[in-house]
Amino acid sequence: xxxxxxxxxxxxxxxxxxxxxxxxxxxxxxxxxxxxxxxxxxxxxxxxxxxxxxxxxxxxxxxxxxxxxxxxxxxxxxxxxxxxxxxxxxxxxxxxxxxxxxxxxxxxxxxxxxxxxxxxxxxxxxxxxxxxxxxxxxxxxxxxxxxxxxxxxxxxxxxxxxxxxxxxxxxxxxxxxxxxxxxxxxxxxxxxxxxxxxxxxxxxxxxxxxxxxxxxxxxxxxxxxxxxxxxxxxxxxxxxxxxxxxxxxxxxxxxxxxxxxxxxxxxxxxxxxxxxxxxxxxxxxxxxxxxxxxxxxxxxxxxxxxxxxxxxxxxxxxxxxxxxxxxxxxxxxxxxxxxxxxxxxxxxxxxxxxxxxxxxxxxxxxxxxxxxxxxxxxxxxxxxxxxxxxxxxxxxxxxxxxxxxxxxxxxxxxxxxxxxxxxxxxxxxxxxxxxxxxxxxxxxxxxxxxxxxxxxxxxxxxxxxxxxxxxxxxxxxxxx
Ligand SMILES: Cc1cc2nc3c(=O)[nH]c(=O)nc-3n(C[C@H](O)[C@H](O)[C@H](O)COP(=O)(O)OP(=O)(O)OC[C@H]3O[C@@H](n4cnc5c(N)ncnc54)[C@H](O)[C@@H]3O)c2cc1C
Ligand code: FES
Ligand code: FES
Numbered sequence: 001x002x003x004x005x006x007x008x009x010x011x012x013x014x015x016x017x018x019x020x021x022x023x024x025x026x027x028x029x030x031x032x033x034x035x036x037x038x039x040x041x042x043x044x045x046x047x048x049x050x051x052x053x054x055x056x057x058x059x060x061x062x063x064x065x066x067x068x069x070x071x072x073x074x075x076x077x078x079x080x081x082x083x084x085x086x087x088x089x090x091x092x093x094x095x096x097x098x099x100x101x102x103x104x105x106x107x108x109x110x111x112x113x114x115x116x117x118x119x120x121x122x123x124x125x126x127x128x129x130x131x132x133x134x135x136x137x138x139x140x141x142x143x144x145x146x147x148x149x150x151x152x153x154x155x156x157x158x159x160x161x162x163x164x165x166x167x168x169x170x171x172x173x174x175x176x177x178x179x180x181x182x183x184x185x186x187x188x189x190x191x192x193x194x195x196x197x198x199x200x201x202x203x204x205x206x207x208x209x210x211x212x213x214x215x216x217x218x219x220x221x222x223x224x225x226x227x228x229x230x231x232x233x234x235x236x237x238x239x240x241x242x243x244x245x246x247x248x249x250x251x252x253x254x255x256x257x258x259x260x261x262x263x264x265x266x267x268x269x270x271x272x273x274x275x276x277x278x279x280x281x282x283x284x285x286x287x288x289x290x291x292x293x294x295x296x297x298x299x300x301x302x303x304x305x306x307x308x309x310x311x312x313x314x315x316x317x318x319x320x321x322x323x324x325x326x327x328x329x330x331x332x333x334x335x336x337x338x339x340x341x342x343x344x345x346x347x348x349x350x351x352x353x354x355x356x357x358x359x360x361x362x363x364x365x366x367x368x369x370x371x372x373x374x375x376x377x378x379x380x381x382x383x384x385x386x387x388x389x390x391x392x393x394x395x396x397x398x399x400x401x402x403x404x405x406x407x408x409x410x411x412x413x414x415x416x417x418x419x420x421x422x423x424x425x426x427x428x429x430x431x432x433x434x435x436x437x438x439x440x441x442x443x444x445x446x447x448x449x450x451x452x453x454x455x456x457x458x459x460x461x462x463x464x465x466x467x468x469x470x471x472x473x474x475x476x477x478x479x480x
Contacts, residue, residue, distance in 0.1 A: 007079045009033070010089030011170045019076045021196035021238050022228045026050045026071035029086060037087040037116045038071055041145070043229040045070040045222055045291055046377065048144030049113060051120040053127070055083035055172040060248065063267055064128035065172060067293040068121045070143075073225025074294070075218070077196050078242055083172050087116040090123060091167070098164035099123050099157075106157035114146045121289065122158050127169065132159045142376035143288020195237045201245045202324070202353070208239055210326045213349035215239045219262060220294035222287065223303050247353075248296075256358040261298025261351070268297050275360060278367045279313050285370055288377045298352045301337070304344045304408070307380050307447075311338065311409035313368040315401035316385035319357050325350035341407030361397075364389045367467060369460045371404075373447065380404055381448035384460035388424075395419045395428075402457055404447070405440040412439040415461065429465045433458040 006015040019028070026043075029035040029052075041047035050071040058081075059065055071086075090097035099122045102108070109115040118141065125132075125140045137158050146154065197215070199205040209215060215237035218224055227233040241247055247262030250271055257275065259268055265283050269292070273280020286292055286309050300310040301321070311334065319334040325347055334355070337345050346352075360366065368385040372378035382404030389397040398419050400412040414435035422428040442453035 005077045005080045007082045007084055008170075009084050010086060016076060021075060021077050021194050022235055023076045024072055024225070024229065025052065025074045025076055025079060025084070028076050029071060035086050035088050039113055039116060040072055041113065041117075043072045044226050045073045045287070046143075046145070047114070048117040048121065048288065048290060051117040051144065051290060052087075053085040053120055053124045054079070055085070057081065057083075057172060058243075060267055062270075064124075064130070066124045066127040067266070068124040068140075068143075068290050069294050070225075070290045072229060073221050075221060075225070075228075075238075075240075077198065078218070078221065078240055080198070080243075083170070085120075085123070085170055087119055089170055090119065093168070095167050097123065097126075097167055097169075099126055099161050101164045102157040102161040103154065106153050106160060108150065108154040108157035110146075110148055110150045114144060117144045118146070118154055122161060124289075125158075126161055132162070138376075139284065140289055143290045194235065196240065197238070198240045198243050200243050202247065203327075205239065205241060205244050205247075205351070206324055206326050209351055210349040212237050212239070217241055217302070217351055219296040219299040219302075220264060220291075222291050222295040223299060241351075256356055259297055259355040259357060261296065261302070261353055261355060263297050265292035265295055265297065265300075272357070275357070276313070276317070276366050279317075282309055282313060282368050282370055282383075285309075285372075285376060291377075297355055301334070301355065302344070302346070302352050304338060304342060306341065306407055306409060307383070307404045308409065309370060309380055309383055309403065312383045312401040312403040313366075313385040314355065314357060315409060315411060316368070316387040316399045317357060317366065318387070318399065319355060321352055322354040322356065323347075323350050324353040329353065331356075335401070335409075335411055338408035338410065361389050364397075367464050369463065371448075371456055371460070379447070382442075382453050382456060382460075384457055384464075386461065386464040388464075390424055393423050393425070395422055395424050400432075400461065402440065405442045405453060405457055410440075412436055412457075414438040424465075426465070429462065433461050436461065 003018045004015050005019055026040055029038050038052055039049035041049035051068050052071045054067050054069050055065050099119055121140055121144050137155055197208050199208055216235050218238045218240045241262050247260045249260045250263055251258045265286055269283045300308045315335045320331055321334055321337055322329055322331050339345055366387045370380050370383045372380050385401045387399045398416050400415050403409040415432040418432040418435045419428055436457050442450045444450045
């Protein structure tokens with residue numbers, strides 16, 4: 001048992017005794033360390049003003065070592081053993097960092113509010129030696145908002161940042177740097193009224209969760225963080241899964257991919273994109289770089305949101321979940337996990353361990369489309385996913401799933417029935433579009449009206465049929 005959280009901050013070892021487990025890194029930096037360069041804009045992961053850079057000695061090898069994250073929704077204990085860099089840590093020996101120098105010389109800074117966040121997002125990219133083409137930079141900066149739309153000079157600065165003389169950079173602290181980095185212990189911060197567990201392997205996690213079934217599992221904190229900062233919830237018991245060995249593993253098997261529920265979007269992106277390019281494009285549009293660096297695949301499913309982006313494509317692909325409670329595991333189809341709004345098929349003390357995503361089928365076709373008010377950094381109004389297998393011109397298998405059309409992500413069974421065994425032609429397609437009206441009675445809310453949602457869902461099906469990605473849809477079949 002241990003009551004201290006230790007990490008390096010701008011190259012200096014710091015230890016915090018008995019922090020409130022839900023104290024955010026942002027509040028600690030500003031209020032305790034007076035490091036006010038890191039700003040609070042929204043306190044919900046949206047604006048990027050609080051961006052800091054984290055390095056982990058135990059990060060997966062195939063991931064860039066430096067991650068830009070939102071300090072406003074990162075809880076302090078999750079940083080144990082990590083390397084934290086804030087905007088104050090960049091200039092060394094009186095010399096500005098190339099990213100800072102480039103922003104100055106390209107007039108990329110108009111206010112002091114958003115600039116530190118932009119600097120830190122670019123700094124993570126610089127440290128990871130990322131490329132500076134327009135598409136990549138748009139992705140890198142999509143999670144940093146500038147209210148005065150000063151993006152053009154910021155992008156010009158980003159393109160030029162490698163042209164400036166290098167400065168000495170803060171190194172990644174290794175677990176052996178200090179005995180204080182207790183990466184191999186099961187930790188319990190018990191000096192506070194709240195409890196925080198950081199199990200180090202799956203059986204420890206299973207035991208602790210079975211013992212504390214009312215605990216909140218903390219994964220990337222991109223939902224849970226907001227419960228604290230926005231809803232002001234008091235979370236008494238937290239189980240941080242960030243250090244559970246193997247929980248973020250992604251393994252290719254003969255039949256498909258086994259994705260540890262603790263794998264971040266960033267970690268799963270490339271492998272899923274190789275299998276299903278359209279799914280890769282969807283992941284690229286989830287939140288921002290900061291959110292994708294923190295948020296996990298398991299968290300997106302376990303939270304049961306009807307507008308989470310992962311369930312529709314994974315349901316359409318026939319994905320399965322492996323759930324665990326104590327030593328017992330069970331395997332269920334992902335679609336049957338969602339029972340009704342706010343209710344999932346998960347028992348007390350049970351957690352999502354692994355997500356299985358089947359391999360593409362021969363001559364199969366898959367696409368997923370996200371519809372949101374903003375292209376980047378926005379939650380879906382609806383999300384439609386389509387998986388098709390043809391036998392000649394006939395539909396041999398079809399799975400259609402939507403998010404945002406009901407209280408849970410769900411399959412469109414009537415639309416599927418209208419197509420299964422039929423010719424893949426426009427007449428049948430139009431019947432399936434009409435059948436979507438029997439599948440769903442969507443709601444109107446701030447993201448879209450019910451009418452818009454239904455019409456849009458129908459048009460997404462049409463888009464899938466018309467899609468030029470269809471490798472074996474000859475023109476006469478498409479329009480026959
Ligand atoms: C700015 C912003 C933008 C966002 N954009 C998008 C978007 O575009 N698309 C989208 O779908 N979502 C989006 N989200 C929502 C969020 O990123 C996702 O839902 C995310 O995947 C949650 O994962 P997490 O690891 O952060 O989960 P956490 O916040 O840590 O946990 C979420 C919930 O899942 C539970 N949980 C986590 N892991 C497990 C597990 N293995 N077993 C059982 N329970 C578990 C937790 O107890 C909690 O109830 C956004 C969020 C923010 C703040
Ligand atoms: S303060 Fe806006 S993302 Fe953190
Ligand atoms: S320069 Fe800060 S909001 Fe635009």
